[in-house]
Amino acid sequence: MVQVTLKRGDITRVEVDAIVNAANSGLRGGGGVDGAIHAAGGREILDACVQLRRTVLPGGLPTGQAVATTAGRLPARHVIHVVGPVYDPVEDRSALLRSAYTEALRVADDLGAASVAFPAVSAGAYGWPLDDAARLAVTSVLGATTAVREVRFVLFDERTHRAFTAALAAAS
Ligand code: AR6
Numbered sequence: 001m002v003q004v005t006l007k008r009g010d011i012t013r014v015e016v017d018a019i020v021n022a023a024n025s026g027l028r029g030g031g032g033v034d035g036a037i038h039a040a041g042g043r044e045i046l047d048a049c050v051q052l053r054r055t056v057l058p059g060g061l062p063t064g065q066a067v068a069t070t071a072g073r074l075p076a077r078h079v080i081h082v083v084g085p086v087y088d089p090v091e092d093r094s095a096l097l098r099s100a101y102t103e104a105l106r107v108a109d110d111l112g113a114a115s116v117a118f119p120a121v122s123a124g125a126y127g128w129p130l131d132d133a134a135r136l137a138v139t140s141v142l143g144a145t146t147a148v149r150e151v152r153f154v155l156f157d158e159r160t161h162r163a164f165t166a167a168l169a170a171a172s
Pocket of ligand 1: 009010011012022023024029030031032033034035036037084119120121122123124125126127128154155156157160
């Protein structure tokens with residue numbers, strides 16, 4: 001089974017095989033963790049994203065899906081871009097958030113990645129309530145069938161770290 005660890009910090013500094021980016025469908029960069037990854041990783045990541053849009057993803061990366069690029073100057077070898085759902089208080093979109101995690105792990109398997117770091121997908125600009133985002137993240141990873149050995153959730157602030165700590169305790 002995959003080993004899950006939690007860490008507070010900046011995902012761009014983490015030395016794992018692949019880090020996951022909470023991207024948008026256009027793959028053109030943005031704010032939050034997406035902005036941080038592009039800023040730290042350099043132009044090579046954006047060039048790879050533009051190339052994907054020109055070739056296999058002309059309509060963009062659909063919500064709940066994942067695709068890999070180079071990690072440019074980052075210590076990780078790959079960036080796996082996922083698009084989490086925008087939170088909707090009326091429509092239950094949790095299956096799409098679960099899918100962002102499991103699809104990222106599927107892409108990690110294709111890459112042969114043994115260690116993967118995730119941010120709290122959809123828990124920032126996309127407005128997902130933090131406790132529920134943490135629960136869905138942890139249970140999706142623990143329930144996934146994958147060859148990835150280590151998943152590290154890298155949480156940017158104390159509040160997010162606390163929510164993930166509680167979710168992991170509840171799931172274990
Ligand atoms: N390392 C780890 N986590 C981070 C970092 C970092 N360097 N920077 C921010 N976070 P968000 P979303 C946390 O908004 O909700 C972008 O503009 C942040 O505190 O980055 O999926 C994209 O282009 C929060 O806990 O992603 C999309 O348009 C978590 O990462 C949109 O935002 C996710 O927040 C995606 O929104």
